[in-house]
Amino acid sequence: MTAPLTPEQADRLAVSWRDAPGLWGFLTTVDHKRIAARYILTVVLLMFLAGMLALDMRLQLAWPDMGRMTPQLYNESFSLHGSTMLFLVSVPVMEAMAIWLVPLMLGQRALAFPRLAAFSYWLYLGGVLMLWVPHAVGITPDLGWFEYPPLSGPGYAPGHRADIWAQMITFTEVAALAASVNVVATVLKMRPPGMTLARIPVFVWSQAIAGLMTIFSLPAVMLVTSMLIADRLVSTQFFAPAAGGDPILFQHLFWWFGHPEVYIIFLPAAGFVSMIVETFSRRTLFGHVAVVLSMLGIAALAFGLWVHHMFAVGLPRLGNDFYTAASMAVALPAGLQIFCWIATLWSGRPRFDTPLLWVLGFIATFVIGGLSGVMAASAPLDQQITDTYFIVAHFHYVLIGGAILPLLGAFCYWYPKATGRLMSERLGKLAFWLIVGGFNLGFFPMHLLGLMGMPRRVYTYSEGMGWGPLNLVATLGSAIAVAGGLVFVANAWWSRRHGALAGPDPWGGSTLEWAVPSPPPQHNFDHLPVVDSLTPLWTQKEALQVMTGLAVERREVLVTSVIEATPEYRQKSPKPSIAPLFSALAVTILFIGSIFTPWALVWGAVPLAAALIAWFWPQRERATTGPLAVRR
Amino acid sequence: MSDARPCTIVGDVSGLPESASGAKHLVWWGNIGFMAIEGTAFALAAGTYLYLMSQTHGWPPAGIRPPDLFWPAILTLGLLLSELPNLWVRRRAIAKDERGVRFGTLGMTIFGLVLLIPRALEFAHLNVHWTDNAYGSVLWMLIILHTSHLITDIGDTAVQAVWLFTHEVGDDQFADVEDNANYWTFVVLSWLPIGALIYLAPRLG
Ligand code: HEM
Ligand SMILES: [Cu+2]
Numbered sequence: 001m002t003a004p005l006t007p008e009q010a011d012r013l014a015v016s017w018r019d020a021p022g023l024w025g026f027l028t029t030v031d032h033k034r035i036a037a038r039y040i041l042t043v044v045l046l047m048f049l050a051g052m053l054a055l056d057m058r059l060q061l062a063w064p065d066m067g068r069m070t071p072q073l074y075n076e077s078f079s080l081h082g083s084t085m086l087f088l089v090s091v092p093v094m095e096a097m098a099i100w101l102v103p104l105m106l107g108q109r110a111l112a113f114p115r116l117a118a119f120s121y122w123l124y125l126g127g128v129l130m131l132w133v134p135h136a137v138g139i140t141p142d143l144g145w146f147e148y149p150p151l152s153g154p155g156y157a158p159g160h161r162a163d164i165w166a167q168m169i170t171f172t173e174v175a176a177l178a179a180s181v182n183v184v185a186t187v188l189k190m191r192p193p194g195m196t197l198a199r200i201p202v203f204v205w206s207q208a209i210a211g212l213m214t215i216f217s218l219p220a221v222m223l224v225t226s227m228l229i230a231d232r233l234v235s236t237q238f239f240a241p242a243a244g245g246d247p248i249l250f251q252h253l254f255w256w257f258g259h260p261e262v263y264i265i266f267l268p269a270a271g272f273v274s275m276i277v278e279t280f281s282r283r284t285l286f287g288h289v290a291v292v293l294s295m296l297g298i299a300a301l302a303f304g305l306w307v308h309h310m311f312a313v314g315l316p317r318l319g320n321d322f323y324t325a326a327s328m329a330v331a332l333p334a335g336l337q338i339f340c341w342i343a344t345l346w347s348g349r350p351r352f353d354t355p356l357l358w359v360l361g362f363i364a365t366f367v368i369g370g371l372s373g374v375m376a377a378s379a380p381l382d383q384q385i386t387d388t389y390f391i392v393a394h395f396h397y398v399l400i401g402g403a404i405l406p407l408l409g410a411f412c413y414w415y416p417k418a419t420g421r422l423m424s425e426r427l428g429k430l431a432f433w434l435i436v437g438g439f440n441l442g443f444f445p446m447h448l449l450g451l452m453g454m455p456r457r458v459y460t461y462s463e464g465m466g467w468g469p470l471n472l473v474a475t476l477g478s479a480i481a482v483a484g485g486l487v488f489v490a491n492a493w494w495s496r497r498h499g500a501l502a503g504p505d506p507w508g509g510s511t512l513e514w515a516v517p518s519p520p521p522q523h524n525f526d527h528l529p530v531v532d533s534l535t536p537l538w539t540q541k542e543a544l545q546v547m548t549g550l551a552v553e554r555r556e557v558l559v560t561s562v563i564e565a566t567p568e569y570r571q572k573s574p575k576p577s578i579a580p581l582f583s584a585l586a587v588t589i590l591f592i593g594s595i596f597t598p599w600a601l602v603w604g605a606v607p608l609a610a611a612l613i614a615w616f617w618p619q620r621e622r623a624t625t626g627p628l629a630v631r632r
Numbered sequence: 633m634s635d636a637r638p639c640t641i642v643g644d645v646s647g648l649p650e651s652a653s654g655a656k657h658l659v660w661w662g663n664i665g666f667m668a669i670e671g672t673a674f675a676l677a678a679g680t681y682l683y684l685m686s687q688t689h690g691w692p693p694a695g696i697r698p699p700d701l702f703w704p705a706i707l708t709l710g711l712l713l714s715e716l717p718n719l720w721v722r723r724r725a726i727a728k729d730e731r732g733v734r735f736g737t738l739g740m741t742i743f744g745l746v747l748l749i750p751r752a753l754e755f756a757h758l759n760v761h762w763t764d765n766a767y768g769s770v771l772w773m774l775i776i777l778h779t780s781h782l783i784t785d786i787g788d789t790a791v792q793a794v795w796l797f798t799h800e801v802g803d804d805q806f807a808d809v810e811d812n813a814n815y816w817t818f819v820v821l822s823w824l825p826i827g828a829l830i831y832l833a834p835r836l837g
Contacts, residue, residue: 004641052780112658181665193643215665219673223680227773237767244688246768249680250810257677297764504636517636530642546639549646557657558645568647569652572804613791618808621800626734628797 011551017523028576030114036100043093052085062475064463074459075142082145093177094268098207104513107192107529110573112185120178120503122584127171144219149239154232163595166225173218180211191286191565194531206271229544260302269403272410280356281348287340294333338363354428358409365401390450416502420518427491442477445470510535579615586611651803663811698834700757707750711820722813725806733809737793744786
């Protein structure tokens with residue numbers, strides 16, 4: 001087959017990749033775009049819920065001596081807000097973007113393991129329900145987003161609040177691990193012909209590196225929450241000092257995951273920024289190699305740094321000095337990236353559409369957050385400000401500035417690809433100014449409150465402390481930012497029907513996703529693109545170079561070599577299946593059961609094994625040879 | 633036509649094979665990914681053991697005998713010996729020998745099930761209960777972690793054997809057999825440091 005597909009063949013191809021209609025198609029789909037869309041809609045809903053919790057807390061803190069929230073309700077609110085924002089929003093949304101974008105950027109029709117992606121979403125949903133269904137019936141974790149023993153141990157946290165938190169983590173982490181293995185394998189083995197390592201788009205790099213970091217960091221938190229559940233359920237003594245255990249062990253394992261997690265969120269965000277800066281500067285990214293290397297550098301440093309969350313526990317002197325220096329060292333690669341983005345903008349012909357606005361807002365905000373981070377990385381200073389509002393300000397600057405603002409930019413940037421329509425620029429700009437302005441107004445004063453001594457996690461304060469006015473400003477700013485968030489969502493909702501038609505490539509992008517129609521058909525690409533540069537759509541202006549020869553009457557993808565991306569073989573891509581959903585349900589039964597009895601690990605394994613066998617059972621002809629051959 | 637741009641055809645992949653073996657195969661990389669995850673979990677669990685050991689005076693704590701050596705010695709020997717048939721099955725898979733992988737996976741299933749006997753007896757000779765102290769807790773954690781991998785892989789091998797005997801074996805399934813054999817090697821090799829911690833560290837510490 002060396003001619004382009006005939007219309008009949010193209011139709012046949014589309015049919016091969018099409019989902020079943022209706023509910024069955026919904027439950028069985030393995031289309032990476034549908035799965036990612038599901039992830040993103042769930043995240044938006046959760047952001048709304050967690051945002052409402054935040055607003056509720058800010059109202060409580062707006063004036064001194066308020067009584068509208070009890071201390072217990074306040075504890076539950078920040079625990080639920082923090083856990084949701086980190087475990088159910090930030091990490092999953094980055095994975096969702098990878099699941100949606102990586103195959104498109106690689107010119108592929110599917111991920112390496114389509115069913116694993118479906119499984120990952122269903123498990124993530126299990127984690128969401130694990131946290132929010134008990135909340136609806138009044139059982140909410142109340143020990144913050146990291147639940148340290150002994151407070152969370154059997155002695156001080158009766159009932160099941162802490163178990164719910166711990167098992168919610170297990171759900172989301174298994175989901176994240178599944179997604180990461182999928183993305184990493186796709187990047188290594190399913191790049192288009194010609195896309196050598198040096199020609200991988202920065203965003204794809206960022207997701208591959210974040211995926212590797214996930215693989216090496218998340219097992220720590222699964223291990224430690226399992227140990228916590230074991231201490232609570234079957235009386236192991238991991239964290240019980242009287243029996244030779246050690247609560248600090250929890251912190252070490254938790255931060256082995258928790259520190260890299262910040263970068264697992266931040267690296268994909270840096271990937272968004274790189275793509276947006278390139279497109280809207282209308283030139284190739286300045287310092288591509290430097291940006292990728294600094295991502296690798298950040299990943300390597302991140303694993304050395306967990307101790308800096310524990311300065312206050314009293315580690316050996318030299319330890320503290322070393323980690324202070326190493327923590328500050330992260331500023332170097334991060335600074336290098338920012339330099340490359342600014343240089344690209346400077347030497348390009350920037351177009352200030354909303355995606356780029358978000359990036360500029362990100363750069364400004366992130367620099368402030370980074371500076372306060374360097375301050376907190378110094379062990380002596382951290383002793384003073386740890387557990388004050390300075391820290392609350394710092395991590396919101398890093399998380400909102402470093403991840404959420406680029407995410408919103410990415411959302412505006414790829415929205416037309418996903419829906420076929422552009423978002424309104426006017427509403428977009430309004431949302432931008434409300435969010436960035438409201439956020440800075442709301443969170444900058446918290447630095448000052450921290451220096452004035454206001455501790456975090458207090459449900460109120462007395463008038464005499466003099467913290468009233470700044471808190472009122474903080475609440476006002478937060479409310480403006482939340483209003484901006486609502487405008488953003490309204491814009492997305494409205495533009496789906498009424499936005500201007502986008503066409504395949506509204507921004508003049510350089511990477512392969514812009515070569516397909518918007519929204520892309522279920523099989524993404526009719527032909528296999530061939531890449532000759534980092535910016536294939538800019539170097540192949542006249543016509544896209546492609547290869548033919550994948551099957552049209554069944555699902556097939558091309559597998560290429562790891563370094564040079566030379567074609568190796570054609571791989572059958574799995575059809576839709578209900579097995580991932582059943583497997584996730586079986587895992588859910590096992591996880592929930594194991595809060596109540598350790599035997600759940602035994603009987604829960606039975607349905608799980610059945611579901612996994614159904615999943616992996618290859619569909620082939622019955623044997624005609626050997627002792628169990630069918631007789632004809 | 634759904635591609636939104638005009639295109640020129642520069643190649644054709646229809647002549648490529650429909651499967652591959654070893655590191656060329658996509659699934660091989662998925663397998664490596666899961667080994668990396670589990671290897672990290674093993675390493676962190678081992679780190680936990682060493683950490684608790686460094687925090688405790690006397691290892692095992694006073695009054696506790698180290699776990700007995702007889703059954704783990706049998707198991708370790710058995711695991712190492714199992715590599716002989718295991719590597720043979722792997723070679724049969726690469727050679728796409730249908731009969732070889734059918735009887736090979738059956739044999740490995742039986743071998744694995746037999747190995748569960750010394751493993752079960754090990755549990756009875758740890759000389760400490762997980763509720764006694766942190767030493768006991770971490771000891772049980774390590775051995776349960778390893779046992780769960782052992783059981784998982786034996787189960788996987790058993791299912792594979794059933795499938796292979798009842799179906800015509802294609803190239804992708806030979807690759808699956810190869811991956812499963814690699815996974816067994818992973819389970820064997822991970823036992824060496826974990827077993828050393830459980831049985832030797834209390835005697836040296
Ligand atoms: C306008 C948006 C937001 C507002 C008004 C807000 C407000 C708050 C407030 C009032 C607290 C409690 C502080 C305390 O009492 O110590 C808090 C804690 C927290 N927030 Fe936010 N937040 C917002 C967005 C976010 C986002 C987007 C993230 C993450 C991506 C996030 C992550 C956290 C975390 C991790 C905590 C700590 C919870 C704990 O102490 O365990 N927040 N936030
Ligand atoms: Cu950190």
